[in-house]
Amino acid sequence: MFYHDKRLQYPVRVETPDPVFARMLQQAIGGVEGEIRVCMQYFFQACGARGPTNKYRDVLMHTATEEMGHIEMLATAVALNLETAPTELQEAGAADGVVGAVMGGGSARHTIEGMLHRHILSTGMAAYPANSDGVPFDMSHIYASGNLAADMYCNVAAETTGRVLAVRLFNATQDAGMRDFLSFLIARDTMHQQQWLAVIEELGGASALPIPNSFPQSEEKNEFSYNFFATGVDGAPPPAGPWSEGPSLDGKGTFSVFQNKPMGEEPVLGPARPDSGAQTEQMG
Amino acid sequence: MFYHDKRLQYPVRVETPDPVFARMLQQAIGGVEGEIRVCMQYFFQACGARGPTNKYRDVLMHTATEEMGHIEMLATAVALNLETAPTELQEAGAADGVVGAVMGGGSARHTIEGMLHRHILSTGMAAYPANSDGVPFDMSHIYASGNLAADMYCNVAAETTGRVLAVRLFNATQDAGMRDFLSFLIARDTMHQQQWLAVIEELGGASALPIPNSFPQSEEKNEFSYNFFATGVDGAPPPAGPWSEGPSLDGKGTFSVFQNKPMGEEPVLGPARPDSGAQTEQMG
Amino acid sequence: MFYHDKRLQYPVRVETPDPVFARMLQQAIGGVEGEIRVCMQYFFQACGARGPTNKYRDVLMHTATEEMGHIEMLATAVALNLETAPTELQEAGAADGVVGAVMGGGSARHTIEGMLHRHILSTGMAAYPANSDGVPFDMSHIYASGNLAADMYCNVAAETTGRVLAVRLFNATQDAGMRDFLSFLIARDTMHQQQWLAVIEELGGASALPIPNSFPQSEEKNEFSYNFFATGVDGAPPPAGPWSEGPSLDGKGTFSVFQNKPMGEEPVLGPARPDSGAQTEQMG
Amino acid sequence: MFYHDKRLQYPVRVETPDPVFARMLQQAIGGVEGEIRVCMQYFFQACGARGPTNKYRDVLMHTATEEMGHIEMLATAVALNLETAPTELQEAGAADGVVGAVMGGGSARHTIEGMLHRHILSTGMAAYPANSDGVPFDMSHIYASGNLAADMYCNVAAETTGRVLAVRLFNATQDAGMRDFLSFLIARDTMHQQQWLAVIEELGGASALPIPNSFPQSEEKNEFSYNFFATGVDGAPPPAGPWSEGPSLDGKGTFSVFQNKPMGEEPVLGPARPDSGAQTEQMG
Amino acid sequence: MFYHDKRLQYPVRVETPDPVFARMLQQAIGGVEGEIRVCMQYFFQACGARGPTNKYRDVLMHTATEEMGHIEMLATAVALNLETAPTELQEAGAADGVVGAVMGGGSARHTIEGMLHRHILSTGMAAYPANSDGVPFDMSHIYASGNLAADMYCNVAAETTGRVLAVRLFNATQDAGMRDFLSFLIARDTMHQQQWLAVIEELGGASALPIPNSFPQSEEKNEFSYNFFATGVDGAPPPAGPWSEGPSLDGKGTFSVFQNKPMGEEPVLGPARPDSGAQTEQMG
């Protein structure tokens, strides 16, 4: 179960509110690279973790709980960036007063054009769980497979795209408060990349591959387990690299290139049946 | 651009059609761990690949093209498993004739109860791009970040969950044809895990971390880059492991544990503005 | 604006309630082939219809209004089929009493297994706007392009898949009341196919092609306007037919076969920029 | 920010694991009436709360934090109900051994037919953030309007449908452990209905209506503010009740019935423009 | 069943077409606070209404029918606001002619930047069932629980957020025609808030709580039915108010504050099974 502290994990300051940057920050809340995703992903992985001890459940829940606080900080940052946002579609040529001034000379109309309209119409100048194009977060992005090693790679993937996003947000703004806050999130993403890779190491690293390691490899078609399948129409091989020659990373095979070709036949399905709503011509 | 051969990459045989297994196979077509996802993910990563050469674009497009053929085989497998599926909600006690027989004694009614109804109502006994619970595939699952290393971790994640799924499908059926086909897919997933990890190696492996490596780490809050943040209410540390002590995997820091605590303040937003549709009481 | 009559357009009778057939009927409410779709599609096409007169707006609104009544009848049919549905997960071997009896001997447990659980948990034995696999209807399926001829083809498409669905539902049940009701819907789908094709005729039929006819065909790459592009890897042509030879249907060209081949070059994108969150290696 | 305790808020016991009940429980996790929804709804309302003090922010965050623990308990209940679930589509007539026994005599095959297949294929016998028909939770259901009184009605609505759901789950199972757990959730829903209604009272109750109360009612078309619009085609009034006569609940008007009739004209849109992709016939 | 009149319920006039306001109006069509939602919500509640008489079914259908006309007016308003919208991405410095003039001096390019692009590309300057950020309406927002009192609270919630939205739209525009039209919608939302609250009164008001009232409260964990659970990490109570002390609103209890604490244990799931696709390490 959970507890909260009213204070934020890290200070969130906005020097010059910018409602278009508020839109950008939404990607870190409700985007697929964002914080709801990692929070809920670690949470559901923790709740479903099976194994001899609860070790990984615990590790995951520590970080899920931290991420909940990241969503809170970002939602605060969005609200602060919207504090002086315009609410009325004035004529473009009109004097914009205070609002325009803080926007660096842009008119209120142009600012609204670049905003998420739901910030004005649906939330009253606050964050909502959607991305920077207004698409609501969809929980199908919570990857929790029941296989710990697979889950860890999903987590590394989430934290790499997450840090890429945080860096882009950092680059997009000159606001000193926002940059300070984002430099904290970037540091945390560094750690989270590291920690999930460390779990993979403890689970055996490359030698734990292929995932899942509980399936006897004797039952897979071994002759196709370490071949790069080339699909160029002219038979040209793929660019050479450690994926096309040399020992495989799991130490269990040797990479080679295989020119993809049909091993099967053209499929022939049975005719449509009379009760199946097809055209009569399909039933012959 | 692309070409096709009418024949399948690998033989797809079904000995005893089972419409409930057809439902299960849908997960490998339209599930988040499935083949549409990897096909389209590699395709869009290829189309957006930026770099000094087109090397990674090429590698990605080879495999995207292979995956298109995997969707084709799975769609064929679904259609074959539906060949004798019931279409009418008979009484449960009724004799089921041929259909029931191939279902191992189950009645047509019970079989329909376990099927995806859209296999009967929408497709006329064929595959569609949805998962095993009938949820259509949603292209937001195509991860293509513009950062090659991040993309490769996304690809490894996809192939690990993909192989876990293929193994579960293998375990769920006793049909010799389906098991042979799935053992091919499992082998290909083994290779695809390997090949994307090999690309990461070529991109620098652990020393390419943190991703993106183009952001100067001096600009992140370094004091928080290698700390595991503990969030237990009683101050208890997380389980010890390579994530909580010792050198970090990127060789740039040393792991430690930090008890999470508020460094920020309780946020205070400005009052609601008169034109914002709030209650009057919020404007004081 | 709109008015209602409490009575249904056509009688809806259920002789033997069947909660699994209630699930099937959901496809005709909230499926992509269903009645919400056509109702809303004709409605939005009507509201956006531009032209010298309001003729097509009117035709569309007449039928949109009829379709609203179709949703009502289907929702009633779902509720009636759920009247005696089980609500408790009894043991499979338990005597089921009245409920089991009307289900033809199936147990309550098995019936629940085949039901949409939201019929029990979310609606209290009533219809909801989702399909037979429980996926909610998504309004992106409302096609209203602003081009009347294109819209009419979208409408014919909707009514053909709609009638296919209604026929499959008819085939799936032996309930006399439901069959009588469905035979009415099937007849209406026959008419709606006809009426939208009749509008296409009035708009010029084949001679109105290609759609939109307001774009000067001299501006399209005419040498590729009537060629079937063959993509077989072995250069084999497609099956011969009226799509590969002879005059085109719009009377403006002659069909031929063209072996697809690259006319463009391999694309080369610029390198990643330093501020773009890519790996350093991509910036060379 | 947030903290966690490894222990659950309330004991979660399952006496006889039932994988079909696991499916039902998913509605309380990822259904629109479920716990992710209220957790995130209160959280985002808290983060965006504007007003002279942080009072309502605090009240909301207390309960958001409690709800996070409710998701955790439900996810645990799902995993426990899946502990002995079948993973293989055996023939229906086969002896099922231990699994069948705990299912009350149902076969493994029938049990799988009634399960969410992603419990087998995607999660390895654990919960995921989807509803009982497998549809992932979609964050567009987080209502946080920036108007406190509107938000409170959204919260009451969520808790009423939430308690209806919990009662239906209670009725659906005979498992003593699950019933004990659900009786706790039902009690908490009782309180949460009460507490949000209490906030409405403090905000003025009926006299705070209409919401938002910051819009001067003199600017609305007052002649239509307290009329029930009747839309029966025969002009019949609606059933009489406190909505059709007597003083309005906000004390500012008197209810009456108004027969709906067109006050506007038939809309006439301008013709399609030449560059708009319409048919030529629409441009006249 | 239903009928239509070609004329609109209320006049819809646009003095100065503004395509960015057309985008804003989309929120009232396809947003979660919009008119499709209430129309379909009342419609499905009506179709599923169970009770001794059809009274509430009738009341609901009257208003569902009215709301259908609201969608029609809003769709007309969107089309009229798009009448002079630009279709070409001219250079920003170019003279914009008539279009720019009516936009108050903004260039065509800037106007397009602020528009929903689907208004140009997909609809030919007409409305579509999506919100102001272009997200299509999703029918999972139709709340119809089978419990009349719960449904009424859902309806009040919909009308409060609906009126908040209408007020924000009113504030966003200076167009006299649009303001007149919106002041009509605002008045109707006032009534609809009132009428659903009046139904709640007739159903017993506060004394009908908790919802559902058909579940015997003796079966819920009464000791937790009227306690505000405090989750502050420092044990601080929530802000005092009518939710933390005094009699409960349903007259059945007394509010108090309870410091949340674990009553359950740390959950321990069984190990992963050999056939479950987990890592071998999870099976110990």
Added chain:
Amino acid sequence: MFYHDKRLQYPVRVETPDPVFARMLQQAIGGVEGEIRVCMQYFFQACGARGPTNKYRDVLMHTATEEMGHIEMLATAVALNLETAPTELQEAGAADGVVGAVMGGGSARHTIEGMLHRHILSTGMAAYPANSDGVPFDMSHIYASGNLAADMYCNVAAETTGRVLAVRLFNATQDAGMRDFLSFLIARDTMHQQQWLAVIEELGGASALPIPNSFPQSEEKNEFSYNFFATGVDGAPPPAGPWSEGPSLDGKGTFSVFQNKPMGEEPVLGPARPDSGAQTEQMG
């Protein structure tokens, strides 16, 4: 199975990169009128095609394969249009340097306001499978009904809306490279409209109606199969046309007009059951 060639089907040139046009092009990738849709639609129709020969399977697969190359070209066009896009939210009055210049004088800030933010934040200046408002493509738009004639009408519908979209994109840009490329796509859409109509002709044309033709028309309610149902409240007929009089298009009936009226009764559902979570008042 499939093969690829590194080169594009047709040259893709961008003279002046325009990131707002990149946004527009997304509609042709991930919009419902776009190329992912037709590619996947033809692919799944091919995979499920049932009939005496594989003729239509082959025809469909040829074109599915061509469409895959169309997605590739469009994705390339998007990336090229984003090459010089701004990444930082500068002040509106700031000098924009090179970037602004190529935008025709617009500032970087205004350009960002009109862009899809995910082009900056999620993809690093590349295409993704979403539409021009950022909504990801949803595979429920893949229509593959198992009825060949119905599928062909779905394909014509897709190609008519597809060509309308391509024309609008052509009209929106003055870039010579983009116009040349789009004129190729427009030509291909012309052909694809033609070829699917040609398949319908071979399947019998109008005489194959109504679809499905395998359902004996004697079983539908023939008295309603060729009547236009008028729903005007005043009994006024619809506009006269070939849909309201004269022989039907399938040669099997004669059109007439029927004034819609209730043939059914007001529905009366059974009372709510005690275990159904309704209010007690609904159970009488």
